[in-house]
Amino acid sequence: MTGLKYIINKIKENINYFQYEKMKNQITLFFFFLLFMVVIFIDLATAKIDFVVGDVSNRDIVAPKTISYIDEVKTTELKNEMLSTVVDVYDFDINILPRTISKLDGLFNLLAESKVVTSEDLLSADSETRLKNFLKENQLFLSENSRKVLLAENDNDKSFIYLNSKLLLENYLQRGISDKDLELNKKYLLKDINELNAEVEIKLIIADICSNLLKNNLVINQKETNDRRNKAIETVEPVRKNIIKGQVVVRRGEIVTDEQLYAIKELGLYENNIDKSKFLGTAIFMLFSMLILDGYLRKFKYKIYDDNNKIILLWLIIFFSLLMAKFGHYYNYFITPITAGALLIAILITPRIALISSIVVAFLVGMGIEYDSRVIAFVLLSSLIGVYTVVRTSHGYSLLKTGLIISIANVIVIASTGLIAQINYQELMLEMLLGALSGVLSAVITTGILPYFEYSFKITTPLTLIELGQSNHPLLQRLLLEAPGTYHHSVIIGNLAEAAANEIGLDAILVRVGAYYHDVGKIRRAGFFVENQFGSANPHDKLTPGISTLILTSHVKDGVALCKEYKIPQDIIDIVEQHHGNSYASFFYAKAISLYGENNVNKDDYRYPGPKPLTKEAAIIMIADSCEAAVRSLSNHGNNKIDNMVHKIINQKLNDGQFDECDISMKELMVVATVYIKILSSMFHSRIEYPENIVETEAR
Secondary structure, eight states: OHHHHHHHHHHHHHOGGGOHHHHHHHHHHHHHHHHHHHHHHHHHHHTSOOOOTTOBOSSOEEOSSOEEEEOHHHHHHHHHHHHTTOOOOEEEOTTHHHHHHHHHHHHHHHHHHOOOOSSTTOOOHHHHHHHHHHHHHTTOOOOHHHHHHHHHSOHHHHHHHHHHHHHHHHHHHHHOOBGGGHHHHHHHHHHHHHTSSSOHHHHHHHHHHHHHHOOOOEEEOHHHHHHHHHHHHHTSOOOEEEEOTTOEEEOTTOBOOHHHHHHHHHTTOSOSSOOHHHHHHHHHHHHHHHHHHHHHHHHTTOGGGGOHHHHHHHHHHHHHHHHHHHHHHHSOGGGOOTHHHHHHHHHHTOHHHHHHHHHHHHHHHIIIIIOOHHHHHHHHHHHHHHHHHHHTOOSTTHHHHHHHHHHHHHHHHHHHHHHHTTOOHHHHHHHHHHHHHHHHHHHHHHHHHHHHHHHHHTOOOHHHHHHHTSTTSHHHHHHHHHOHHHHHHHHHHHHHHHHHHHHHTOOHHHHHHHHHHTTGGGGGGGGGSGGGTTTSOOGGGGSOHHHHHHHHHHHHHHHHHHHHHTTOOHHHHHHHHHTTTTOBOHHHHHHHHHHHOGGGOOGGGGBOOOOOOOSHHHHHHHHHHHHHHHHHHOSOOTTTHHHHHHHHHHHHHHHTTTTTTSOOOHHHHHHHHHHHHHHHHHHSOOOOOOOHHHHHHHHO
């Protein structure tokens, strides 16, 4: 709180050239508009999804809008399935077989021309060189062992090798071999060679020769194959999907699939940048809503509009409400104790402003964060019920009752909107439970944070006033025990002033409690005030008028000191300080004139220190205090004497300028006079005088 007020004060210091006093409410509104935008759009930025396929979702991903799109992931799967049924088209290369047999013939022709040396272990260097050159030219590779054996073998073995190699190559190449089937055919070839009736060494040479010469002779016809694939793909219809606004795309705890991730991207939730249209639309809506609330306060002339501290308080509470809404956005909205904001505004400012603020907050949250009509209904109805209930609060403990009523309302709202939205029953039951907890949390948070707002903004709430008005308050207990006459006088003043406050639309609780405390300063010198003397000797008879006046007027200063000692709110202290204004102590002033002569007495020496009443509440307590004492002093209360006395006192206060600093009107003063005359007349009405014998009989 202190940090925010420091920022506000710094802003005030730096915008004097803008005439802050004339623009303070607009500047405050703009400042909080920026804060609200930060809350909303930090939320939008962090709402961007950075999942990859296979991740576990840490929250529900809800569609912010209705879209229709082609599911490319599913469509691609169908296309791939169709492509798998298309057979590749091959062309038979008739030149491969003759070239292969030609290479085989060339190899054995070379071997036939080679001369074998007489030694078994030595090969002709010339034959070896010629063989290597032939293999290199024809891109063939024979192992060293195969080369040695071929050069050393007799003609019969060479003929066997040649004939079987040729037969096998012709057999496989005539059937056709594709590139992808080449290795498989080589395996079958080796199997066939292994079944030949020959020595292992001969089989190895045949395998070596055939493996080198066997090539694929089926060449894919790319054009025809592609044409067939394209025709197959054209038969696949794109898979179109619809997502409805508010639909859960991915639920918390689910493993993210390709299809879900594609849907998130189509909704525009996957990009790292903020949607510009969303930014602009939300900003306009938010500013428009805030201006409506500001205009409402100005149009209907609420006192808060002239009190910038309360304007700051109002926007601050709404700011906290948006923060709580953001918390709910990440977890579950229905557990959010957002109704606490409406309760605080109703208690700290006024219930009417709380009602209009609740509407604004509901739409700011519903349109700016959640984009959900259920959320709007939840915030709005929960807040309205909370305001209605807290207005009827009669003591502090009723906030718990308020919380329970809000919980019941939350359950009803969540259940009804959930049935409309066709939420599954298990999820709906969980939401109802969270909504019930939200109501209790709202009351608990309100109770806990209320004193901090009261202290920071110097606001006295009805709940605090009700506690102060309890007769067991320590300061009132002291007043009752140490100055009982003053205590009972204060209670009467409280009843008088409260009735008048109700008639002219003032804060009746503040007036009543202020009246209870207005004379607490008399505790310190209780015996010097006539209502506490109870027939005892009056000490003022032995004092000079000047000393008596000092004692009499000091009860105002003493009352302020006692109130501060007992941490009584400033609103009450103001009433204590102002309830006599700077009026004069008429009794001692008159006594001084009789003793010293009018020319020797300064009237200002017999005045109270002031200040004059600055509020209507202080003014009507001043009138009640004077009227009750004056009427009580009358020996005869008949023949319109009470009526005349009340009007006389009000006229004296008017003529003395006691109401110059407050905005109480003549019409309101007449209403106050009527109320006081009625109540005082009923208090001091004439009684029937009973005959003495009847009185004695009654006594027996």
